[in-house]
Amino acid sequence: xxxxxxxxxxxxxxxxxxxxxxxxxxxxxxxxxxxxxxxxxxxxxxxxxxxxxxxxxxxxxxxxxxxxxxxxxxxxxxxxxxxxxxxxxxxxxxxxxxxxxxxxxxxxxxxxxxxxxxxxxxxxxxxxxxxxxxxxxxxxxxxxxxxxxxxxxxxxxxxxxxxxxxxxxxxxxxxxxxxxxxxxxxxxxxxxxxxxxxxxxxxxxxxxxxxxxxxxxxxxxxxxxxxxxxxxxxxxxxxxxxxxxxxxxxxxxxxxxxxxxxxxxxxxxxxxxxxxxxxxxxxx
Numbered sequence: 695x696x697x698x699x700x701x702x703x704x705x706x707x708x709x710x711x712x713x714x715x716x717x718x719x720x721x722x723x724x725x726x727x728x729x730x731x732x733x734x735x736x737x738x739x740x741x742x743x744x745x746x747x748x749x750x751x752x753x754x755x756x757x758x759x760x761x762x763x764x765x766x767x768x769x770x771x772x773x774x775x776x777x778x779x780x781x782x783x784x785x786x787x788x789x790x791x792x793x794x795x796x797x798x799x800x801x802x803x804x805x806x807x808x809x810x811x812x813x814x815x816x817x818x819x820x821x822x823x824x825x826x827x828x829x830x831x832x833x834x835x836x837x838x839x840x841x842x843x844x845x846x847x848x849x850x851x852x853x854x855x856x857x858x859x860x861x862x863x864x865x866x867x868x869x870x871x872x873x874x875x876x877x878x879x880x881x882x883x884x885x886x887x888x889x890x891x892x893x894x895x896x897x898x899x900x901x902x903x904x905x906x907x908x909x910x911x912x913x914x915x916x917x918x919x920x921x922x923x924x925x926x927x928x929x930x931x932x933x934x935x936x937x938x939x940x941x942x943x944x945x946x947x948x949x950x951x952x953x954x955x956x957x958x959x960x961x962x963x964x965x966x967x968x969x970x971x972x973x974x975x976x977x978x
Contacts, residue, residue: 701725703839704750706743706766707784708734710919711810712756714817715843722842725749731762747773752839755782759928760790771797778803779836783824785809785864785925787932788939791827791857804832807853809860810844813920821845827856858936865933865947868926871908872950872970878912879974888913912971917962923970924963927954 701724705716708730719726720737727738729746740746747753747770757763763784774780780798782791782805791807798805807827816822822844826833833849840847850856874895881891892909895901911917930951937944953970962969 700751702727702750703752703754704728704740704746705754705756706730706746707756707758707762708736708739709756709758710814711783711812711817711822712754714814715754715756715822718817718820718843724839724842743770744773747778751777751779752836753778753780755780755784757784758925759784760786760932763790763794767794767797771801774798774801774803776802779806779832780804781806781808781836781840783808783810785860785929785932786857787935788854788857789935791854795828795853804829804835805853806832806836807856808836808840809856811860811863812844815920817843823848825850825856825859827851827859828853861929861933861936864926864929865944867904868930868933868950868954868967869946870902870904871968872953874905874908875912875971875974878909878971882975908968911966911968912975915972915975917965917969917972919964919966921967922963923954923965923967924958926967927951927958927963930954 703719703724703726705712705726705728708716708728713734713736716726716728716736727740727746727749728736729740729743733739743766755763757766763782763786780803782794795805805828808824810822810824812822820843823846824840824844825848827850837847850859878888878891882888892913895905930947933947934951957969962972
């Protein structure tokens with residue numbers, strides 16, 4: 695039987711998005727605890743994930759990757775209660791999503807596969823979009839909670855479907871930004887001003903919100919992090935795993951993944967993934 699949880703929440707992971715979601719929850723009147731591996735000294739911060747979980751009924755995970763999610767959930771597993779609702783917002787692989795679901799079933803609590811699209815500014819403005827995989831009744835219970843940090847919640851199907859959708863959309867974004875970097879390099883080396891190319895793309899079928907967001911940063915050499923190269927490179931490994939599971943040849947994302955990992959090895963991982971343009975622009 696479904697019921698609306700109390701307004702006690704815990705946000706685990708206080709990076710670019712998690713910290714801003716936590717701030718919005720507090721502003722909306724939620725009694726929101728939080729935890730981060732490296733303490734941030736934020737309101738409601740607990741010294742351990744176990745203590746944060748003990749405080750809450752709704753648990754939101756905004757952790758870095760699959761190993762981090764598994765490590766933290768391993769720590770809190772014995773503290774999970776039947777009244778808990780666990781929402782995983784971290785971008786992880788499909789096998790880890792299945793393991794989280796299984797753990798919650800074992801502990802008798804509810805689980806939603808709920809990754810998001812949007813980055814720093816969208817989180818701050820409450821305009822994330824969540825992809826939702828899991829029981830529709832559980833998703834309905836979480837509507838008001840998720841609405842605090844998002845403009846839309848998109849149902850995708852059963853648990854795992856939202857993970858697949860999130861990785862598929864990231865595949866498009868990674869390959870698109872690499873294509874933009876290559877187009878920018880070719881155009882400018884043939885004497886076309888970068889701004890002129892950006893204007894032309896905006897009027898072309900290839901124009902998109904992503905192009906409108908990333909072209910100015912790439913042209914200006916501003917790689918302030920909205921979504922880091924390291925995170926996109928990490929996600930590309932999960933994309934390749936999905937492709938292998940499906941028996942699909944994916945030469946595009948395979949090449950872009952190798953490119954991103956090379957740039958991470960060169961020390962660019964903490965920058966925005968628009969840094970894919972950096973080698974073409976003759977920057978040190």
